[in-house]
Amino acid sequence: MQIVVMILLLLLGLPAMAQSLDGYLGSDRCTGCHKDSAAGWAGSHHAQAWTTPSRETVAGDFGGTAFHHDGMTARFQTGAEGEYYVEVIEKDGSQAEYQVHSVAGIEPLQQYLLETEPGQLQSFDVAWDTEEEKWFHLYPDQTLPPLDGLHWTGPYKTWNARCAECHATGFRKNYDASRLSYASTQVEIGVGCEACHGPGKDHVDWADTWETTRTPPPANHGFPVDFADPRQAVEQCATCHSRREANLDGNPVPGTRFHDAYTLALLRPGLYHADGQIQDEVYVYGSFLQSKMHARGVTCLNCHGAHSLDLKAEGNGLCTQCHSPAGNPDFPTLTAADYDSPAHHFHPESSAGAKCQSCHMPERVYMGNDWRADHSFRIPRPDLSPVTGAPDACTACHRGQDAAWAAAQISAWYPDDRNRGRHYGEVLARGRADAAAAAGDLTALAQNTSQPGIVRATALWLLEQSNDPLFAARLTDLLRDPDPLVRAAAASLQRLAPLQERGKRLADVFADPARNVRMAAARAMLGDTENGLQNGTARELQAAMAEWQDAMANRLDFPETHLQLGGVALTMRNMGMATSAFREVVRLDPQRLDAWMMLARITAATQGRVAAAAVVAEALSANPEHPALLATQAELEGKPALQGDSE
Numbered sequence: 324m325q326i327v328v329m330i331l332l333l334l335l336g337l338p339a340m341a342q343s344l345d346g347y348l349g350s351d352r353c354t355g356c357h358k359d360s361a362a363g364w365a366g367s368h369h370a371q372a373w374t375t376p377s378r379e380t381v382a383g384d385f386g387g388t389a390f391h392h393d394g395m396t397a398r399f400q401t402g403a404e405g406e407y408y409v410e411v412i413e414k415d416g417s418q419a420e421y422q423v424h425s426v427a428g429i430e431p432l433q434q435y436l437l438e439t440e441p442g443q444l445q446s447f448d449v450a451w452d453t454e455e456e457k458w459f460h461l462y463p464d465q466t467l468p469p470l471d472g473l474h475w476t477g478p479y480k481t482w483n484a485r486c487a488e489c490h491a492t493g494f495r496k497n498y499d500a501s502r503l504s505y506a507s508t509q510v511e512i513g514v515g516c517e518a519c520h521g522p523g524k525d526h527v528d529w530a531d532t533w534e535t536t537r538t539p540p541p542a543n544h545g546f547p548v549d550f551a552d553p554r555q556a557v558e559q560c561a562t563c564h565s566r567r568e569a570n571l572d573g574n575p576v577p578g579t580r581f582h583d584a585y586t587l588a589l590l591r592p593g594l595y596h597a598d599g600q601i602q603d604e605v606y607v608y609g610s611f612l613q614s615k616m617h618a619r620g621v622t623c624l625n626c627h628g629a630h631s632l633d634l635k636a637e638g639n640g641l642c643t644q645c646h647s648p649a650g651n652p653d654f655p656t657l658t659a660a661d662y663d664s665p666a667h668h669f670h671p672e673s674s675a676g677a678k679c680q681s682c683h684m685p686e687r688v689y690m691g692n693d694w695r696a697d698h699s700f701r702i703p704r705p706d707l708s709p710v711t712g713a714p715d716a717c718t719a720c721h722r723g724q725d726a727a728w729a730a731a732q733i734s735a736w737y738p739d740d741r742n743r744g745r746h747y748g749e750v751l752a753r754g755r756a757d758a759a760a761a762a763g764d765l766t767a768l769a770q771n772t773s774q775p776g777i778v779r780a781t782a783l784w785l786l787e788q789s790n791d792p793l794f795a796a797r798l799t800d801l802l803r804d805p806d807p808l809v810r811a812a813a814a815s816l817q818r819l820a821p822l823q824e825r826g827k828r829l830a831d832v833f834a835d836p837a838r839n840v841r842m843a844a845a846r847a848m849l850g851d852t853e854n855g856l857q858n859g860t861a862r863e864l865q866a867a868m869a870e871w872q873d874a875m876a877n878r879l880d881f882p883e884t885h886l887q888l889g890g891v892a893l894t895m896r897n898m899g900m901a902t903s904a905f906r907e908v909v910r911l912d913p914q915r916l917d918a919w920m921m922l923a924r925i926t927a928a929t930q931g932r933v934a935a936a937a938v939v940a941e942a943l944s945a946n947p948e949h950p951a952l953l954a955t956q957a958e959l960e961g962k963p964a965l966q967g968d969s970e
Contacts, residue, residue: 343576346522347493350515353523356530357516363631369514371429373490376407380426382433383451383458390449390458393466397449399458409437409447413469425512427482427490430454431692436482442505444482448475452692461691470945472882472912479912483507484880488573489563492518495573500879509573519559521547521577547578550629556622557611564623565608566594570838570874582807583838586874589812590751590781596713597755598704598748599778601697604689610698612777619654639663642679669736676720685716702742705729711752747778754785762789769798769809776806783812787819795820799828807837814843826856826864833863841867842874850894882912889921898925913945916952923955932959 354361364370374380385399385407394414402408407423421437424444428434430453436444448461467474479485483505488494493510510517517523526545532538543549550556558581562574567585575584587609588594594603599613611617626634626641634641643663645651650659661667662679670676680686682703684696705715708726717729734740750768753761768774769782783801786794794816801813814832817825825848832844845867856864878884889904902925908918919942927935936959943952957963 344493344495344510344522346524347510347517348523348527349511350492350513350517352527353516360630363628363633364516367630367632368429369518369632372427372514373487373512374426375512376423376426376435378405381407381423382429382453383435384456388458390460392449392460392463397447397458407435409435409449415469417469427486432459432690439476440504442483442507444487445476446480446482446486448480450691454692459691463691470913472914477912478880478882481880488569490514491574492516493574496877496880497572498880500876507573514563517577518574519548519577547576550624553620553622556624557608557617560623561608564606566603566605568874569877570842570870572877580837582811582840586811586839586842587777587808589777589784589808591784592755596748597711597752598701598707598713598746599699599751600685600701600713601687601695601699604695607695607698609777613699613701613775616700618775619656621654639677639679646679681720682716685714685719703729703733704743704746704748705733706743707746707748711748713748747774747782751778751781751785754782758785758789759791762786762791762794766794766797769801769813772804776804776808779804779806780808780812783809783816787812787816790819792819792821795828796824802828802832807835807840810835810837810840811843814840814847816847817844818847818849826860830856830860833860833867838870842871845871849891880911882908882915882918885911886915886918889918893921898929901925909942909945916942916946916949919946919952920955923959927959935959 350361350364354365371380383399385401387398387400389396389398391397396412398410400408400410402422408420409423410418410420412418421439423435424438425436426433427436427446433451433453435447435450437447439445448467449458450461451457452459462473465473469476471477473479483496483498487507487509488496491509491512492515495508497506497508498504499506520526523546525541529538529540529545533540548555548559550559555578559577561581562577562579562584565581565585566588568588569585571579571584581587588605590597590599590609594605595609596602599610601610614621625644628635636644645654645657646660646662648659648661650657663677665672665677668677668679668682675681680696683700684698686694686696688694703716705717705726707713708715715726715729717732718724718726721729734743737743747768750761750764754765758765765782765786769779769786771779779801783798786798795818798813798816801809802817804810804813810832814829814835817828820828829844829847833841835841835844845864848864848868875884875888885904885907889901889908892898892901892904902922905918905922905925908915909922912918919938923935923938923942926938936956939952939956939959943949943956946952
């Protein structure tokens with residue numbers, strides 16, 4: 324298999340495959356018949372996720388107001404014809420005026436999208452606080468000059484690449500890597516009916532003839548998603564409400580299996596705390612997968628209105644739909660008891676501590692003012708905080724106390740410690756610190772089928788960091804696990820196996836039902852050939868590798884994609900290709916130190932120290948006075964490193 328050629332084609336930006344948009348009609352075709360559903364949807368965050376600017380949709384003050392931050396000034400003005408403009412004077416003195424192209428969101432904040440290049444939209448970092456009615460900066464602690472990758476004009480704020488697929492219906496990014504441009508399209512902006520239900524043509528064709536023919540409806544009334552199926556319902560919400568990498572261009576057609584369309588982020592440092600609590604913005608699904616509620620078949624629609632998105636009850640009433648003396652016949656394993664009482668929560672009634680959410684769904688603030696709750700519905704475990712380093716719900720409210728105090732208090736309230744046994748967070752914390760030392764416990768956790776799949780997959784990912792081929796051999800049974808998250812992680816672990824064993828163990832996995840598992844198996848074979856594989860298996864490997872190629876081609880506007888491609892090229896000892904990939908990383912994001920360091924090392928190995936020093940000087944121009952770069956420069960020039968400098 325010509326893997327080198329395939330990756331070269333990726334770097335040249337061959338067009339990626341896309342799913343068909345046939346059968347989409349637009350929400351206007353739905354609302355005439357489904358009036359009640361349409362009324363609930365019309366005022367929802369879905370309907371207003373992305374709108375055109377008008378007096379009805381723009382909440383911000385565009386009456387000549389100005390906002391200043393870190394040497395940058397933004398002025399918000401209205402034109403003679405009612406257009407909305409943002410004039411930006413950057414900290415380097417550059418100045419430009421942009422007409423507001425469109426509007427993102429409705430509350431508690433609203434962002435404005437500016438077209439910086441034809442077809443390319445950027446999310447402006449100064450947003451409108453709809454509660455306090457003021458402008459604010461989303462990243463007030465960051466110093467971001469215009470050439471910084473995290474600046475609002477940089478690749479991480481490109482609406483077409485990072486945001487639009489979850490704010491539109493039938494969206495296609497259509498990025499042209501050869502021209503570095505976008506020709507994005509959508510069926511409609513905003514999350515319309517077909518964004519969740521799927522293309523409506525078959526449904527409408529049936530409905531238009533029903534009065535005269537009385538023909539029974541087709542399956543799911545002509546839609547590809549069956550919301551009565553808990554798996555389909557949750558996975559459809561997860562297409563946007565998750566931290567993941569997309570395998571396709573834009574929206575997958577609703578009904579596409581999640582693990583065909585996306586690669587879900589595991590419980591990795593920086594995203595989640597070691598015990599699985601939310602840390603970065605991870606959008607619910609990865610948390611919900613850890614919960615007992617998910618394991619028992621609870622879905623998003625048990626708590627949230629399908630069209631309005633409103634909660635189905637106020638306050639603790641939402642939880643007592645099930646967690647009450649009456650219980651809920653839909654979930655017979657639930658213990659019926661009175662949870663909404665001081666005998667359970669030990670706080671004054673109607674106080675913050677008496678709210679179920681305060682203890683079981685602690686919140687964090689994202690995007691400056693947006694409080695979002697952890698959906699793992701965990702039992703508070705302050706006793707774990709010293710081990711995992713994770714926060715606990717108790718001291719988030721009782722700020723004058725520490726985790727030991729909170730743990731003692733809970734122990735006094737609940738002397739029976741059945742809910743305070745070993746927790747996977749302890750194992751993952753040790754695995755993060757030293758995967759090799761924690762390998763025994765990580766192995767046991769990965770094999771423990773009573774634990775959530777995302778937890779077991781994370782244990783496998785940590786074992787992969789140990790670089791010990793023993794675990795690849797020991798855990799081959801997990802290649803057949805029911806959970807695709809576990810199978811994908813087990814396939815990835817096989818990259819540690821000897822070449823002669825790898826293809827043999829993965830032979831059946833190249834044809835796994837889940838695309839994400841097939842791609843993981845293909846990635847594990849990178850740098851190898853199909854020599855020794857039977858013809859059928861070799862063809863399946865080629866097909867899986869083509870799927871991985873297509874997924875990468877869909878993300879060529881991401882710096883992190885080229886970082887991966889550079890790593891692949893290094894495994895194949897193709898220094899020219901690696902250099903091209905890392906060059907593209909730093910073009911997109913000049914602050915990616917890892918890419919600069921790899922460029923310097925490759926250049927030193929292939930062209931010598933003088934050429935490598937020139938690369939480091941270039942890196943320093945984008946990252947002045949960076950200690951690691953200064954240390955590398957001193958090393959290349961044969962000078963002693965400044966004290967405190969390190970890579």
